[in-house]
Amino acid sequence: xxxxxxxxxxxxxxxxxxxxxxxxxxxxxxxxxxxxxxxxxxxxxxxxxxxxxxxxxxxxxxxxxxxxxxxxxxxxxxxxxxxxxxxxxxxxxxxxxxxxxxxxxxxxxxxxxxxxxxxxxxxxxxxxxxxxxxxxxxxxxxxxxxxxxxxxxxxxxxxxxxxxxxxxxxxxxxxxxxxxxxxxxxxxxxxxxxxxxxxxxxxxxxxxxxxxxxxxxxxxxxxxxxxxxxxxxxxxxxxxxxxxxxxxxxxxxxxxxxxxxxxxxxxxxxxxxxxxxxxxxxxxxxxxxxxxxxxxxxxxxxxxxxxxxxxxxxxxxxxxxxxxxxxxxxxxxxxxxxxxxxxxxxxxxxxxxxxxxxxxxxxxxxxxxxxxxxxxxxxxxxxxxxxxxxxxxxxxxxxxxxxxxxxxxxxxxxxxxxxxxxxxxxxxxxxxxxxxxxxxxxxxxxxxxxxxxxxxxxxxxxxxxxxxxxxxxxxxxxxxxxxxxxxxxxxxxxxxxxxxxxxxxxxxxxxxxxxxxxxxxxxxxxxxxxxxxxxxxxxxxxxxxxxxxxxxxxxxxxxxxxxxxxxxxxxxxx
Ligand code: C2E
Ligand code: CA
Ligand code: CA
Numbered sequence: 418x419x420x421x422x423x424x425x426x427x428x429x430x431x432x433x434x435x436x437x438x439x440x441x442x443x444x445x446x447x448x449x450x451x452x453x454x455x456x457x458x459x460x461x462x463x464x465x466x467x468x469x470x471x472x473x474x475x476x477x478x479x480x481x482x483x484x485x486x487x488x489x490x491x492x493x494x495x496x497x498x499x500x501x502x503x504x505x506x507x508x509x510x511x512x513x514x515x516x517x518x519x520x521x522x523x524x525x526x527x528x529x530x531x532x533x534x535x536x537x538x539x540x541x542x543x544x545x546x547x548x549x550x551x552x553x554x555x556x557x558x559x560x561x562x563x564x565x566x567x568x569x570x571x572x573x574x575x576x577x578x579x580x581x582x583x584x585x586x587x588x589x590x591x592x593x594x595x596x597x598x599x600x601x602x603x604x605x606x607x608x609x610x611x612x613x614x615x616x617x618x619x620x621x622x623x624x625x626x627x628x629x630x631x632x633x634x635x636x637x638x639x640x641x642x643x644x645x646x647x648x649x650x651x652x653x654x655x656x657x658x659x660x661x662x663x664x665x666x667x668x669x670x671x672x673x674x675x676x677x678x679x680x681x682x683x684x685x686x687x688x689x690x691x692x693x694x695x696x697x698x699x700x701x702x703x704x705x706x707x708x709x710x711x712x713x714x715x716x717x718x719x720x721x722x723x724x725x726x727x728x729x730x731x732x733x734x735x736x737x738x739x740x741x742x743x744x745x746x747x748x749x750x751x752x753x754x755x756x757x758x759x760x761x762x763x764x765x766x767x768x769x770x771x772x773x774x775x776x777x778x779x780x781x782x783x784x785x786x787x788x789x790x791x792x793x794x795x796x797x798x799x800x801x802x803x804x805x806x807x808x809x810x811x812x813x814x815x816x817x818x819x820x821x822x823x824x825x826x827x828x829x830x831x832x833x834x835x836x837x838x839x840x841x842x843x844x845x846x847x848x849x850x851x852x853x854x855x856x857x858x859x860x861x862x863x864x865x866x867x868x869x870x871x872x873x874x875x876x877x878x879x880x881x882x883x884x885x886x887x888x889x890x891x892x893x894x895x896x897x898x899x900x901x902x903x904x905x906x907x908x909x910x911x912x913x914x915x916x917x918x919x920x921x922x923x924x925x926x927x928x929x930x931x932x933x934x935x936x937x938x939x940x941x942x943x944x945x946x947x948x949x950x951x952x953x954x955x956x957x958x959x960x961x962x963x964x965x966x967x968x969x970x971x972x973x974x975x976x977x978x979x980x981x982x983x984x985x986x987x988x989x990x991x
Contacts, residue, residue: 438497446490446497450509453487456480488539495543499554503547510540567642569615570622578641578649582701585653586694593636593661594704595650595691596712597625597668600723602646605683616678618646621685624671625650634664649708665689665724688715692727707731730787740792743784747776748801755806756973757813759982760825760944760966763958767986769823771859771966772810773973774802790829799829804841811849811856813976817983825857825887833860834871839878846882853883857908861889873903880905887944892932901939908964909936913947916967920952930960937961 460483463476491509494502514536520529565577573581578594585592599621606614622642629638629650637654650668655661669689676683690712698704707727715725729736747753757770776784793799807826814824832838846853858879860872876886887908888901892915911932918925929945936943945957948967957965974982 443494443498443502446494447505450487450490450494453483453490456483457487484535488535491539491543492546495546496550499547499550503543506543507540510536510543567622570619570642572622572626572648573639573641575641575643575649578639578643578651579701579705581639581651582694582704585651586699586701589695590653591655591694591696592651592653593655593691593693594708595652595665595668595689596643596705596708597648597650597672598688598712598716599646599672600686600688600716602685609681613678613681617676617683617685618642620676620678621648621672621687624674625668628668628671634667635660636664638664661691661693662724665691669723686723688712689724690715690727691724697727730791737792737795740784740789741796741798743778744776744789744793744796744798744802748798748805751805752777753802753805755809755813756975757810757979758966758973759971759979760823760964761970762964763954763962765970767819767822767983768964769825769855769857770810770979770983771825771827771973772806772813773827774806794829794831797831800832800835803828803832804845807842808845808849809976811845811851813979814851814855815849816980819983819986820852820855822983822986823855823857823885825859827859827889830861830872833875838875839882842879842884843882854885857885857887859887859889859910860906862891873905876905888941890946901935906941908944909941910944910946910966911962913967916945916947916949916953916957919956920950926956926960929957933961 457480460476460480466473466475468474491506494506496502498505514533517529517533517536520526521533565573565580567574582592582594602614602617605617622640625640625648628634629640634652635655636652639651639653641649641651643649650665652661652664655664669687672685672687676685690708690710692698692704692707692711694704697707710731711725711727714731715723744753754775755772756775757772759770760768762768774786774790776786776789778784790799790802793802803826810824810826814822828838845851846856860876879886885908886904886906887910888904888906889910890912891909892912909932911929915925915929915932919929920926933943942963943961944964944966945953945962946966948954948957948965948969950969953967954965954969971982
């Protein structure tokens with residue numbers, strides 16, 4: 418792998434190259450110089466004249482004009498091409514001087530005297546120009562260096578990053594921008610003082626730089642400091658997503674190693690958010706913004722993984738507004754609909770269905786619930802979606818011949834907490850003439866952390882109505898077991914992420930087995946969500962899971978298909 422080096426020179430060179438004159442200008446000036454030199458010699462040998470308005474102008478007198486043009490060319494060479502221009506100019510002038518000197522001192526032709534004087538004057542002028550130009554260039558160089566360097570750590574700064582990013586984009590080279598932010602750095606500054614804070618920042622900088630230069634990270638890296646405790650990595654020269662993840666992991670580990678300053682040990686951690694070109698975006702600003710968005714998201718989470726890749730679902734504002742408009746239109750046009758995903762017991766007998774909201778875009782394609790549900794939650798439109806799905810799915814349930822089938826519906830925490838929630842639900846149950854025990858309300862685990870007291874009261878009310886309650890996405894939040902103990906639920910739904918990992922290691926399998934056992938101790942039925950393979954089914958059977966919901970036995974389907982599935986299930990039962 419070709420390493421580009423992590424020093425600032427490359428960026429500086431790039432910056433100065435921008436201001437460099439094209440080589441063609443050099444050649445044009447040289448040609449112009451030789452032409453004027455030729456014309457000077459020709460004009461001085463010419464006799465005759467032209468007459469303009471009675472003024473007689475000798476051809477010979479034009480020699481001065483040509484000589485002036487030649488000198489201007491030389492001055493331009495020194496000014497525009499600095500060192501090279503200067504040396505070429507001096508060489509050209511010195512080559513002429515022996516001829517002129519021989520003319521004067523050997524041939525005693527004193528006509529050459531003005532020539533030699535002007536030649537030396539030009540040499541002096543060029544030298545003065547060159548020397549002062551060099552001073553300016555050095556000054557500019559140091560200004561430029563300051564402009565792309567962070568003064569505390571000596572690392573390149575944000576401006577340098579932008580230069581490099583633009584260069585990569587110009588050459589269509591894939592790369593990853595990683596925004597890095599130290600956790601709790603402020604507390605070091607506050608408790609130990611700014612001097613220690615600065616020393617920590619320098620230590621982190623040198624570790625990052627060392628790792629980048631050593632090549633141990635496995636990718637081709639550029640390290641910069643962006644602002645107080647924020648750094649940026651630009652990774653390139655990788656083939657797979659795994660290489661990028663490993664590389665970021667290497668930086669994470671490097672930062673987390675103990676820092677010893679003045680006999681005191683410090684333990685730093687950092688969060689990493691990253692975005693990739695061209696996958697996530699093709700413009701510098703949006704890529705920088707996306708890496709920051711991912712960083713803020715991972716910082717917000719506060720625990721779990723400290724590395725997050727940008728995904729479109731993290732973009733809010735403009736896109737959200739567009740989605741919000743689409744949800745409003747769909748609600749007022751009554752075009753929100755639902756699909757049903759079957760749930761089975763371990764003998765593959767149908768238990769019931771989970772109703773999942775669906776919405777279409779203007780072009781008829783589906784908008785994923787992962788996109789519109791979060792927007793609906795933020796804007797408060799989720800209540801109307803929940804109720805619409807509940808109502809439609811209840812009507813569906815009443816058409817089924819099998820009274821044992823259960824319908825699970827999702828209710829957002831925000832909706833659940835509304836004062837008229839129970840009333841709304843009751844209205845639907847009454848209008849649709851549904852036995853409440855056939856409805857299972859799915860509530861995400863997060864409710865137990867956010868608003869435990871009020872939530873418990875609301876869940877009690879649901880139970881009093883006779884409905885069942887399921888804890889959805891179990892394992893993704895950080896609820897403690899004591900909450901689970903108090904939560905008057907009937908079913909526990911293990912989140913797909915645990916099922917995904919289950920067959921990859923023994924400890925992951927044990928973890929799922931433990932959740933199932935705890936569920937059973939608390940007298941809950943356990944549903945495993947997102948089961949995709951027969952192998953997972955086998956393991957889940959062995960560790961005592963009660964129900965399965967997943968692509969392995971059934972994807973979400975339209976109500977008509979669900980009716981025939983339920984009809985078939987009744988027939989097989991009879
Ligand atoms: P959820 O409640 O966890 O629903 C299960 C999601 O997992 C569904 O995604 C389902 O299609 C998907 N899934 C089930 N089995 C598999 C599998 O084997 N493999 C994979 N890859 N995926 C599987 P969907 O329909 O996209 O819904 C996403 C989320 O949107 C739901 O997650 C739920 O949180 C929310 N949601 C959907 N409908 C409603 C609704 O009416 N109200 C509320 N409040 N939220 C809803
Ligand atoms: Ca659910
Ligand atoms: Ca779920």
